[in-house]
Amino acid sequence: MARAIVQITDVTKHYRMGSEVVRALDGITLSFEQGSFWAIMGPSGSGKSTLLNILGCLDRPTSGKYILASKDVAQLDDDELSDIRLKHIGFIFQSFNLIPQLTVRQNVELPLFYLGNDEQTSAEKARKTLDLVELSDRLDHKPTELSGGQQQRVAIARSLANDPDFILADEPTGNLDTATGQQIMDLLGALNRQGKTILMVTHEKEIAEHAGHSLHMRDGKIESIRGGT
Amino acid sequence: MDSTKIVRNIRLGIKDLMLHKLRSFLTALGMVFGVGSVIAMLAVGEGASKQALEQIHKLGSNNIIINSMKPVEQATYDKEAARLSMYGLLYEDEIRIRESLDTVKRTVPARMMRKDARLGERNMELRLVCTTPGWFELVKRRLVAGRVIAQRDMIKSAPVCVLTEHGARRLLATQHSIGENIKIGGVFYEVIGIIISEVGGTSIQVPDQEIDAYIPITVSIERYGEATYDHTSGSRSMELVELHAILVEVESLEQVEPSAAAIRAMLKRFHKKEDYKVSVPLTLLNQAKETKRTFNIVLGSIAGISLLVGGIGIMNIMLASVTERTREIGIRRAIGAKKRQIVLQFLTETLVLSLAGGLIGTLFGIGIPKIITSLSGMPTVIPGYGILLSLGISISIGIIFGIYPAMRAADLDPIEALRHE
Ligand SMILES: Nc1ncnc2c1ncn2[C@@H]1O[C@H](COP(=O)(O)OP(=O)(O)OP(=O)(O)O)[C@@H](O)[C@H]1O
Ligand SMILES: [Mg+2]
Numbered sequence: 086m087a088r089a090i091v092q093i094t095d096v097t098k099h100y101r102m103g104s105e106v107v108r109a110l111d112g113i114t115l116s117f118e119q120g121s122f123w124a125i126m127g128p129s130g131s132g133k134s135t136l137l138n139i140l141g142c143l144d145r146p147t148s149g150k151y152i153l154a155s156k157d158v159a160q161l162d163d164d165e166l167s168d169i170r171l172k173h174i175g176f177i178f179q180s181f182n183l184i185p186q187l188t189v190r191q192n193v194e195l196p197l198f199y200l201g202n203d204e205q206t207s208a209e210k211a212r213k214t215l216d217l218v219e220l221s222d223r224l225d226h227k228p229t230e231l232s233g234g235q236q237q238r239v240a241i242a243r244s245l246a247n248d249p250d251f252i253l254a255d256e257p258t259g260n261l262d263t264a265t266g267q268q269i270m271d272l273l274g275a276l277n278r279q280g281k282t283i284l285m286v287t288h289e290k291e292i293a294e295h296a297g298h299s300l301h302m303r304d305g306k307i308e309s310i311r312g313g314t
Numbered sequence: 315m316d317s318t319k320i321v322r323n324i325r326l327g328i329k330d331l332m333l334h335k336l337r338s339f340l341t342a343l344g345m346v347f348g349v350g351s352v353i354a355m356l357a358v359g360e361g362a363s364k365q366a367l368e369q370i371h372k373l374g375s376n377n378i379i380i381n382s383m384k385p386v387e388q389a390t391y392d393k394e395a396a397r398l399s400m401y402g403l404l405y406e407d408e409i410r411i412r413e414s415l416d417t418v419k420r421t422v423p424a425r426m427m428r429k430d431a432r433l434g435e436r437n438m439e440l441r442l443v444c445t446t447p448g449w450f451e452l453v454k455r456r457l458v459a460g461r462v463i464a465q466r467d468m469i470k471s472a473p474v475c476v477l478t479e480h481g482a483r484r485l486l487a488t489q490h491s492i493g494e495n496i497k498i499g500g501v502f503y504e505v506i507g508i509i510i511s512e513v514g515g516t517s518i519q520v521p522d523q524e525i526d527a528y529i530p531i532t533v534s535i536e537r538y539g540e541a542t543y544d545h546t547s548g549s550r551s552m553e554l555v556e557l558h559a560i561l562v563e564v565e566s567l568e569q570v571e572p573s574a575a576a577i578r579a580m581l582k583r584f585h586k587k588e589d590y591k592v593s594v595p596l597t598l599l600n601q602a603k604e605t606k607r608t609f610n611i612v613l614g615s616i617a618g619i620s621l622l623v624g625g626i627g628i629m630n631i632m633l634a635s636v637t638e639r640t641r642e643i644g645i646r647r648a649i650g651a652k653k654r655q656i657v658l659q660f661l662t663e664t665l666v667l668s669l670a671g672g673l674i675g676t677l678f679g680i681g682i683p684k685i686i687t688s689l690s691g692m693p694t695v696i697p698g699y700g701i702l703l704s705l706g707i708s709i710s711i712g713i714i715f716g717i718y719p720a721m722r723a724a725d726l727d728p729i730e731a732l733r734h735e
Contacts, residue, residue: 143648143728164652171650182645182732186333196649203318243649 089116090250090282091140096149098135098305109135110146111305117284119250122277124293125286127302133286134255136302140284141174141253142166154250171199175244177254181236183228189215189239190224196246214242218272234265241272252276254285258292270295327663338667341631344624345671345711346678349704351620353679353696355613356703358686359606361694366602372512372520373595374452376419378562378574379521380407382555385587401589403557405540407581411562415576417569422448422561424521425534427542429499431485431527438484440498440527444534450476450509452561453521460492460507463530467506471532475503478511480524498527501537521559570596621707624671625715632664632719636726643723644731653724660723664716665709672708676701 098110109132117123125133138144139151142158151158154173161169170176183192190211197207215221218238228236237257244252254273258266266289274295277283285296293299301308331338373379382402405423412421425444430437443449450462458479467474475498477485486494486505494505512520541554564573574594581590636643643656683694 138729141648164654167647167650167652169650170648174650176648178732182641182648184642184645186330186642195646195651198322199646199649199651199655204322247650 088119090119090154091115091117092150092152093140093146094150096136096139096146096151098132098139098144099147108305110139113149113305113307115300115307117282119282120277120280121298122274122283122296123285124296124299125284125302126288126293126299127308131302132305133302135305137253137255137284137286140251141176142169143176171196172247173249173251175241175247175249175252177237177240177244177252177257179256179259181228181233181240181260183236183239183243185228188225188227189220189231192228192239193243193246196243200247210246211242214246215239217245218242232265233261234268237261237265237269238272241269241276245276250282252281252283254283256286256288258287258289266292323658323662324666327659327666330663331666337631341627342624342667342671342674344620344627345668345708346624346675348617348621348624348711349672349675349707350678350682351613351617352707353676353700353704354682354686355610355617356700357679357683357694357696358613358692359610360697361683361687361692362606362609363602364695365693366599366606369520370595370599370602372453373598374454374563375567375596375599376564376570377452377595378564378570378577379593379595380560380562380577380581381591381593382558383589383591384553385589398552398554400541400554401587402555403560403590405556407584408557408560410580410584411560411577414580415573417564417573417576418562419565420448420451420563422446422452422563423531423557424449424559424561425531425542425556426558427499427534427538431481431496431498433485433494433496436485438481439525440481441523441525442498442534443522443526443528444531444538445528446531448563449528449561452563455509455511455522458508458510460505462507462509463528468530468532471530471536473501473503473533473537474506474529476507476509476528477505478522478524478526479508480511481527482508498529499538503527503529521561567596570594621711625668625711628664628667628711629715629719631667632660632716633722635663636660636719636723639723640726640731640734643726644728644734647726647728648732656724657717657720660720661713661716664720665712668708668712668716669705672704672711675708676704679704 093116094114096110096113097108100107100109113136125136127133135144139146142153145159153169156169158166158169184195187195190208193211193214194207197210202210212221212224215224218241220235220238220242223231223235228239231239252273257273258269261269270292273283273285283296285292287293298310298312300310380403384399385401408421408423412418422445427442427444429440429442431440445463446468447463447465460476462476463474466472475496482491482505485496492505492507495502496505497503511522511524511526541556542558543552543554562573562577564570571594574592578592581592646656679700680696683696686692687694
């Protein structure tokens with residue numbers, strides 16, 4: 086059995102809305118192995134994005150334990166969490182989230198700069214990464230000059246720039262047509278075969294089938310798990 | 315943080331600002347006015363104090379000047395008796411001041427009379443200044459040719475005179491004709507030297523004029539008598555004056571004011587009427603300083619308010635920019651940017667904005683005094699430290715008013731920021 090890269094134990098996330106408490110996550114215990122590909126499914130409001138944000142160190146759980154690459158994330162401060170996101174985690178969003186003022190290359194260079202690469206190294210790495218998603222001919226285009234699928238490929242390139250272990254995708258095909266979504270899934274599949282651990286939220290069954298494992302959520306709880314631990 | 319990263323940050327900051335050119339320009343305008351008025355203020359202030367210092371220097375800062383003044387006539391005065399009025403400083407006054415006051419280093423008596431001067435066809439009205447060699451020590455002027463009056467001229471009562479360059483040009487065809495004999499008030503004088511006099515028109519009254527000719531006071535006593543009779547034009551009244559001025563030099567700057575007070579007291583004791591006026595260049599200097607201070611307070615407030623308004627304008631725009639770019643901030647944070655990197659990004663933009671405004675303001679600040687000088691003739695001096703100061707002000711304003719928007723940007727919750735729009 087492969088090593089568990091992520092281990093969460095009894096994680097909850099509560100939002101207080103006036104006098105009411107929304108239990109977005111209600112006691113989740115999970116572990117993901119290195120190199121696995123997971124689809125996270127469930128109805129709207131079941132807590133998928135909340136889980137992904139906590140796993141991605143963008144958010145902190147209200148309670149529970151989170152071990153990422155043998156580090157206790159709960160103990161880390163904001164700078165250290167930023168550092169984990171920078172080095173170990175790549176985010177892919179439904180709405181691509183490219184910075185519109187920057188060119189394709191500059192968008193991919195961002196994480197490289199934050200890691201402290203100089204201009205030349207960053208430019209080189211960005212070009213190589215964009216080569217992987219077959220967009221190295223669009224380096225100086227603005228995101229708005231690209232199709233949705235192309236934009237998502239730029240976003241994938243950006244998430245890969247610092248060679249993270251862990252890719253978190255929140256409905257990466259949600260804004261794309263079926264054929265384009267298929268391309269993106271092929272790309273993610275290829276990355277998984279290269280050894281990346283991928284967690285992907287999706288509503289579509291066909292998309293979920295690309296992943297080797299799937300888990301279903303409902304009301305902040307895990308309803309069922311298929312094909313994994 | 316090495317320099318290439320700083321340069322990169324600045325370049326990106328400029329790029330972001332260039333996305334909203336007009337907005338950035340209008341925002342920087344407050345800084346332009348603020349910094350511009352700071353430099354203009356310094357330039358005018360420096361110019362004024364330099365001018366004042368120069369004038370004081372011309373008068374001599376260790377000097378006290380006493381002039382004879384015709385006292386105000388009383389209305390009941392008998393008109394016949396008023397025909398001959400005797401007033402003013404006396405030879406005794408000079409001796410008394412020199413001998414009874416320890417702090418006095420030197421006194422210089424002077425008589426002034428209007429005389430016609432003639433050389434061949436040329437003639438002009440001169441002010442004959444009859445004095446001692448000390449005059450030239452106290453009223454320091456540049457000698458362009460020859461020499462000034464010496465002690466031996468006094469002893470011998472030599473009929474020699476020193477002309478001003480203005481007088482020399484009018485009377486002598488060439489400026490440097492030393493040794494020429496000119497006739498002043500019916501007496502021949504040999505020209506022994508030419509000096510450059512102070513040209514009138516400055517705010518402080520200097521003791522010399524450009525129509526002066528200087529002769530030994532001993533000669534004037536021999537040729538024109540001990541006192542000077544003056545016919546007031548249009549009436550038959552006469553005035554009798556011994557000395558028109560006494561210049562007093564004291565040992566040091568600190569002794570100027572007390573010595574002036576002692577002289578005033580002494581003159582008051584020996585003169586029945588107030589037929590003299592004691593003026594102290596140092597007091598004028600202090601007045602000039604006071605004026606400059608008032609001026610600086612007024613201009614300084616204007617500059618301060620402009621800078622404050624400029625700073626608030628910058629803060630306002632940066633806050634708007636943070637709101638506009640909330641999503642971008644969320645993206646950067648999700649990618650792995652630390653809070654301080656977000657702070658740095660926005661602070662750099664504010665600094666670029668305030669520094670750009672400051673630099674344009676500096677150019678205005680250098681230009682405005684030049685215009686003031688050419689329009690009003692008021693001298694202005696742009697001090698070197700003014701440029702550094704304006705740079706410092708720009709950076710400070712950028713940091714003071716940029717830190718809050720930048721911190722707000724950094725403190726945004728990444729998830730909420732990503733959800734923004
Ligand atoms: N900042 C917040 N404040 C209050 N409640 C929140 C907040 N974020 C999420 N929630 C609540 O938590 C629950 C889970 O939200 P989450 O976004 O994780 O759902 P989801 O499964 O991703 O849904 P969807 O499929 O629509 O994206 C929802 O009921 C939501 O209203
Ligand atoms: Mg969601």
